Amino acid sequence: MQMIKQQSELAKLIRERRSIKKGYNNKMVKKEIVTQLLEDAIWAPTHGMRQPWRFIFVGENQKREFAKKIASTYPEEKQENRESYLNEPNAILVVIMEKGDNQKKQDENFGATACLIQNFQLLAWEQGLGVVWKTNPHIYDPNVEEILQVQENERIVGFLHMGYFDEQPEKKERIPLREKFTTFHVE
Numbered sequence: 001m002q003m004i005k006q007q008s009e010l011a012k013l014i015r016e017r018r019s020i021k022k023g024y025n026n027k028m029v030k031k032e033i034v035t036q037l038l039e040d041a042i043w044a045p046t047h048g049m050r051q052p053w054r055f056i057f058v059g060e061n062q063k064r065e066f067a068k069k070i071a072s073t074y075p076e077e078k079q080e081n082r083e084s085y086l087n088e089p090n091a092i093l094v095v096i097m098e099k100g101d102n103q104k105k106q107d108e109n110f111g112a113t114a115c116l117i118q119n120f121q122l123l124a125w126e127q128g129l130g131v132v133w134k135t136n137p138h139i140y141d142p143n144v145e146e147i148l149q150v151q152e153n154e155r156i157v158g159f160l161h162m163g164y165f166d167e168q169p170e171k172k173e174r175i176p177l178r179e180k181f182t183t184f185h186v187e
């Protein structure tokens with residue numbers, strides 16, 4: 001049987017990447033770094049070469065205004081909390097996808113965009129940039145779609161909160177593969 005001899009750099013990167021949800025430091029997440037990472041991330045698989053994604057970058061200088069606008073779509077008693085939450089990361093990347101006009105295309109487009117996001121997360125981790133894929137209720141809110149000029153045939157797949165960090169979170173163990181893996185047997 002052919003076995004993988006040693007853990008590759010890629011396998012190590014996949015295992016060691018963590019979602020960075022808090023503890024961002026003040027180092028600026030530059031647009032140029034994000035676009036450089038995306039130049040590689042867009043080599044994700046994409047059915048029909050549809051490449052259904054597009055991005056809106058919210059940098060340190062736009063963040064406060066952005067947070068205020070998105071928070072304003074929440075009921076008044078939640079707005080302050082949501083505004084400060086959206087100000088925690090140093091930058092945010094809004095990932096938008098084309099929906100596709102049937103279920104198959106919708107699934108493929110979401111799948112391709114998810115592959116792209118994982119590429120991005122891994123590449124960012126390699127550079128010491130923390131990312132977390134956020135799917136808070138606001139990404140489904142028509143008012144947020146309007147603010148961000150998301151078109152009828154598009155949806156927001158996530159807000160990627162980004163920032164540099166000093167401490168890594170603990171890893172969360174995965175369910176052992178043997179509990180998830182079977183071999184098909186013909187009776």
Ligand SMILES: Cc1cc2nc3c(=O)[nH]c(=O)nc-3n(C[C@H](O)[C@H](O)[C@H](O)COP(=O)(O)O)c2cc1C
Nearest residue numbers: 017018019020021132133134135136158169171172
């Ligand atoms: C589709 C998707 C949506 C997610 N949404 C959120 C979210 O809204 N809030 C959050 O804190 N983490 C979110 N995460 C990150 C997960 O919580 C995280 O990946 C998980 O806890 C495992 O941690 P790790 O990424 O550090 O291995 C999301 C991850 C995925 C794949």
